[in-house]
Amino acid sequence: MHLDWLADVRSSDHPLDLEAAGRDLWPRETLRFWQGVRATRPVRVFWPADEDQVVAVLREASRQRVAVVPYGAGSGVCGGARGHTGAIVLDTKALDGIGPLDEDRRTVDVQAGVLGEHLEEWLNARGYTLGHSPSSIWCSTVGGWAAARSAGQFSSRYGVFEDMVLQLRAATPGRGLVVVGEDGAAPREWMRMLLGSEGTLGVITGVRLRVWPLPEARWLRGYKFPDIASAIRAMRHLMQEELWPSVVRLYDPVDTRIGGRTKPHDEAEDDARESEAFYVEWLRAVDKIPAVRRRALSLPLALPGVVNEVFGRMAEGCLLVVGWEGAAEVVQALARAGETILVEADGEDLGSEPGDRWFASRHDVSYKLMPIFERGGFADTMEVACRWSLLEPLYHAVRRAIGKTAVVMAHMSHVYPEGGSIYFSFAGRGSEAIYDRTWEAALQTCLEVGATVTHHHGVGTLKSRAASAEVGPAVAGWRALKRRLDPEAVLNPGRLYVDVPARDPGAPPALSPEDGLARAPADASLEDREAVTGAEVRWPFERLPAPPRWQRLPWQSGWIEVEGTVEGQGCRLGRGPRSAAGPDLRGWLVERSEIRPLATFSVVHGGARWMGEAEVESPWCIARELLLADLRPAALYVRNGRLRVGFRGAAAEALGALASARVPGGLAPIEWEPAPLPAGPLKACDIDDAGVVAVTLHGALARGEGA
Amino acid sequence: MNTCALCPRLCRPACPVATGSQREAAVPANIARVLVDWDRGGASPELAAQAVTLCTDCGACKDWCHLDIPLPEVLRECRAELLPEPLVEPLRPSEGEGRCLVVEADGRPVAEALSRRLGEPVRRWFTADQLGVAAVDHPSWPHRARELRAAVGTAEIVVTVDGGVARALEAAEVPFQWLHEVLPELAQGHGSCQTGGERPLACCGAGGPLRHHHPEDARRVGKAWLARADGQAVLDARCRNHLLACGGLEAADPLDRLLAEES
Numbered sequence: 001m002h003l004d005w006l007a008d009v010r011s012s013d014h015p016l017d018l019e020a021a022g023r024d025l026w027p028r029e030t031l032r033f034w035q036g037v038r039a040t041r042p043v044r045v046f047w048p049a050d051e052d053q054v055v056a057v058l059r060e061a062s063r064q065r066v067a068v069v070p071y072g073a074g075s076g077v078c079g080g081a082r083g084h085t086g087a088i089v090l091d092t093k094a095l096d097g098i099g100p101l102d103e104d105r106r107t108v109d110v111q112a113g114v115l116g117e118h119l120e121e122w123l124n125a126r127g128y129t130l131g132h133s134p135s136s137i138w139c140s141t142v143g144g145w146a147a148a149r150s151a152g153q154f155s156s157r158y159g160v161f162e163d164m165v166l167q168l169r170a171a172t173p174g175r176g177l178v179v180v181g182e183d184g185a186a187p188r189e190w191m192r193m194l195l196g197s198e199g200t201l202g203v204i205t206g207v208r209l210r211v212w213p214l215p216e217a218r219w220l221r222g223y224k225f226p227d228i229a230s231a232i233r234a235m236r237h238l239m240q241e242e243l244w245p246s247v248v249r250l251y252d253p254v255d256t257r258i259g260g261r262t263k264p265h266d267e268a269e270d271d272a273r274e275s276e277a278f279y280v281e282w283l284r285a286v287d288k289i290p291a292v293r294r295r296a297l298s299l300p301l302a303l304p305g306v307v308n309e310v311f312g313r314m315a316e317g318c319l320l321v322v323g324w325e326g327a328a329e330v331v332q333a334l335a336r337a338g339e340t341i342l343v344e345a346d347g348e349d350l351g352s353e354p355g356d357r358w359f360a361s362r363h364d365v366s367y368k369l370m371p372i373f374e375r376g377g378f379a380d381t382m383e384v385a386c387r388w389s390l391l392e393p394l395y396h397a398v399r400r401a402i403g404k405t406a407v408v409m410a411h412m413s414h415v416y417p418e419g420g421s422i423y424f425s426f427a428g429r430g431s432e433a434i435y436d437r438t439w440e441a442a443l444q445t446c447l448e449v450g451a452t453v454t455h456h457h458g459v460g461t462l463k464s465r466a467a468s469a470e471v472g473p474a475v476a477g478w479r480a481l482k483r484r485l486d487p488e489a490v491l492n493p494g495r496l497y498v499d500v501p502a503r504d505p506g507a508p509p510a511l512s513p514e515d516g517l518a519r520a521p522a523d524a525s526l527e528d529r530e531a532v533t534g535a536e537v538r539w540p541f542e543r544l545p546a547p548p549r550w551q552r553l554p555w556q557s558g559w560i561e562v563e564g565t566v567e568g569q570g571c572r573l574g575r576g577p578r579s580a581a582g583p584d585l586r587g588w589l590v591e592r593s594e595i596r597p598l599a600t601f602s603v604v605h606g607g608a609r610w611m612g613e614a615e616v617e618s619p620w621c622i623a624r625e626l627l628l629a630d631l632r633p634a635a636l637y638v639r640n641g642r643l644r645v646g647f648r649g650a651a652a653e654a655l656g657a658l659a660s661a662r663v664p665g666g667l668a669p670i671e672w673e674p675a676p677l678p679a680g681p682l683k684a685c686d687i688d689d690a691g692v693v694a695v696t697l698h699g700a701l702a703r704g705e706g707a
Numbered sequence: 708m709n710t711c712a713l714c715p716r717l718c719r720p721a722c723p724v725a726t727g728s729q730r731e732a733a734v735p736a737n738i739a740r741v742l743v744d745w746d747r748g749g750a751s752p753e754l755a756a757q758a759v760t761l762c763t764d765c766g767a768c769k770d771w772c773h774l775d776i777p778l779p780e781v782l783r784e785c786r787a788e789l790l791p792e793p794l795v796e797p798l799r800p801s802e803g804e805g806r807c808l809v810v811e812a813d814g815r816p817v818a819e820a821l822s823r824r825l826g827e828p829v830r831r832w833f834t835a836d837q838l839g840v841a842a843v844d845h846p847s848w849p850h851r852a853r854e855l856r857a858a859v860g861t862a863e864i865v866v867t868v869d870g871g872v873a874r875a876l877e878a879a880e881v882p883f884q885w886l887h888e889v890l891p892e893l894a895q896g897h898g899s900c901q902t903g904g905e906r907p908l909a910c911c912g913a914g915g916p917l918r919h920h921h922p923e924d925a926r927r928v929g930k931a932w933l934a935r936a937d938g939q940a941v942l943d944a945r946c947r948n949h950l951l952a953c954g955g956l957e958a959a960d961p962l963d964r965l966l967a968e969e970s
Binding site: 012014015016017019020021025030033034036038045047071073074075091093094096113115117118136138139363364366367369370371373374 | 709710712713714715716717718719720726729730731732734737740741747749754757758761773774
């Protein structure tokens with residue numbers, strides 16, 4: 001690449017920089033490194049210091065048709081951020097600014113190259129948290145979180161990463177800098193296209209994020225369930241009862257057994273020490289025999305089928321760690337309701353120890369993988385998602401599919417009212433062929449069951465074929481925007497989506513009442529949707545989809561699954577309550593479908609309700625104060641000048657009492673009466689304006705054009 | 708080393724060089740990868756030397772590591788093997804008399820100020836190369852250590868404000884005190900890299916081989932240090948000179964203020 005135009009941008013072609021930028025954390029690459037296979041090297045690494053420099057590098061690369069691989073901290077585990085031969089790497093780490101923090105609006109501006117841990121430290125020092133804590137927080141950047149649609153350990157309360165993004169800035173070769181959201185000039189639908197685009201549409205340079213006050217209280221507890229089915233049922237009730245726990249982590253029987261997770265601390269420590277001692281002794285013995293060491297086999301990895309069988313027989317129940325955090329009185333109300341649900345669902349209360357233990361060691365899992373590689377094995381993880389009724393079938397199907405080539409266990413740690421994700425951890429003998437075969441079987445099984453192939457790790461190279469099969473003809477929506485933003489197709493080529501044979505998704509698996517979903521034409525009015533459901537629409541937006549994230553409350557959802565046809569091919573998106581299989585193309589599919597598209601949306605079957613009403617001055621101001629007080633009402637609106645606040649689910653009455661105490665004169669209980677939620681277009685306005693139709697955590701909204 | 712090379716770069720946020728230089732190559736796990744490759748006969752010794760000098764030897768990675776892997780020690784050994792003999796100046800004689808000996812590593816008249824505070828004569832011992840701390844891991848060090856002990860002689864109290872000097876004294880088994888232990892008013896500002904400050908500000912890049920082998924990175928790390936510091940740290944000679952050269956050290960540190968008051 002000729003560099004005359006880029007002399008002002010810091011760059012390097014030092015072998016150390018090229019070597020380091022040639023690998024991300026894809027375990028297949030780690031395996032290859034350990035086996036002595038050299039990584040491919042890019043031709044140069046650039047560290048642009050500002051957005052203008054990012055645009056300059058992209059434009060020049062586009063002019064010269066040189067591939068550009070965006071790189072944050074390289075923590076991707078799917079091979080999406082590896083600099084390759086002939087490409088340049090655009091390292092975002094010089095974009096390292098944090099702030100300003102807007103304490104009134106509870107937002108913070110952050111540049112893309114900021115390391116997650118550094119952002120959280122910065123916020124904590126000022127009394128705030130992002131609420132985003134992926135296990136990669138020490139080794140991933142904010143830009144990477146946005147590009148690959150990250151999800152953190154507290155997602156059921158604070159949301160996944162796209163729930164936190166109010167504004168996104170991205171540099172593109174075709175359109176220069178684009179700013180989406182809040183006051184940005186770019187089309188708002190580009191937000192859901194850029195999030196999850198994994199550097200193929202633009203290089204994310206910065207975001208404005210939602211922040212929360214540091215939690216006043218934290219409540220964590222462990223519950224033991226007899227089997228995975230009863231535990232899944234309990235998790236589903238917690239979410240569908242709108243209790244918004246901060247932590248919900250279910251360990252499958254194997255993980256529970258191996259981790260000694262349901263035992264008192266001392267006993268678990270003893271067990272762990274014993275297992276460790278055995279393992280260490282075993283490894284020492286193996287190391288003494290050079291021939292064996294060279295092949296570097298350890299027994300469990302050589303005989304995965306037997307080990308899975310033995311572990312399966314040894315298992316006795318599974319552990320669910322549940323927690324709430326936030327304002328103390330809210331935590332108390334939610335946890336009390338949650339405890340009742342868990343006990344009624346056959347959960348045996350193990351006290352606070354399992355939860356405290358998890359919290360203290362919540363990032364330690366990453367330290368446990370190195371010895372497996374060191375001894376000649378591989379270890380990897382797969383995070384997939386689906387609706388509630390498919391979770392257990394998916395769990396068993398994947399275990400069966402990969403159990404012959406890898407030792408496998410699982411936990412479930414991201415749940416929604418509409419479903420959840422399963423995180424499989426597996427380890428096998430260190431051969432690329434076995435690695436590839438294991439993955440192929442696992443991904444194929446997910447597609448067959450009807451799950452999304454990625455919940456939060458993204459696609460990269462590893463899942464590009466499976467994600468392309470999942471997204472099907474809707475890939476055309478991504479291609480269309482790519483032609484506009486990256487006309488020479490220089491951005492991260494070969495990653496995310498690739499050409500795969502057309503594959504009919506078939507009829508969607510039938511909805512089950514436990515899914516908490518109903519299906520209707522995507523353009524159906526609220527009345528029509530209500531008519532077909534026979535249940536209450538959980539978030540009654542006037543039409544689907546819901547307004548963009550920055551114009552609604554973070555816990556409200558719009559459409560989930562969307563079906564249609566493109567060029568005669570069937571297409572089904574949104575196979576999980578959340579998917580990271582690239583950008584969100586559901587809006588594009590609805591717009592382009594040749595048949596009337598169908599959408600599923602969340603509904604509520606029965607359950608407790610509480611609603612109160614008050615005549616107050618500045619009702620929308622009071623409404624926002626309730627949101628800032630950490631209350632998450634199911635209904636919050638003003639009718640005839642009177643504020644109405646409603647809660648659903650097991651904690652409805654307790655939360656109603658807390659809300660009432662915060663409203664001057666209190667809330668008088670009334671009959672439950674939900675109101676349609678405005679679907680837009682909406683614009684930001686002063687909270688005292690007469691035209692306010694909704695409030696979010698960040699201010700008020702009126703009807704009108706613009707963000 | 709193998710574990711570090713396979714680690715998903717978990718100590719990255721603690722490393723001042725990786726943070727300040729923004730270079731992926733400076734992440735401790737990536738340094739370890741190059742060294743593993745060198746050990747296997749892949750990477751050249753020149754490349755391995757380039758990698759191993761990206762470390763400032765601040766120890767932040769070891770403090771962060773949940774497996775307590777002593778990477779700084781391993782890197783030190785590698786440096787001793789990969790780098791040429793360190794340049795060490797002959798020890799200079801001390802000046803004056805007194806039971807207290809102050810080792811000065813820059814132009815600040817610490818001995819003079821301490822003498823006024825204590826109301827007794829204080830010996831001044833100036834060193835331009837921090838008593839030859841660069842040779843601590845070198846085979847020639849035992850000889851240097853003997854010289855150093857002889858030069859200290861019968862001094863009852865040896866005082867320094869410099870982390871490099873402190874490390875040399877420690878390696879030569881000479882008991883010493885930090886200046887802030889003798890002058891408690893400095894304790895508030897006690898916190899530069901080598902004197903045990905907060906880890907995110909662990910090193911300005913001058914304390915290890917970084918400054919000599921990667922001056923541009925050392926400058927960036929220095930700037931990052933300044934951006935995060937609050938001007939309250941007592942800086943030792945190398946840090947102070949380095950930060951001055953980085954062009955952003957505006958506020959005098961607490962020792963400078965004390966010396967100004969003294970004068």
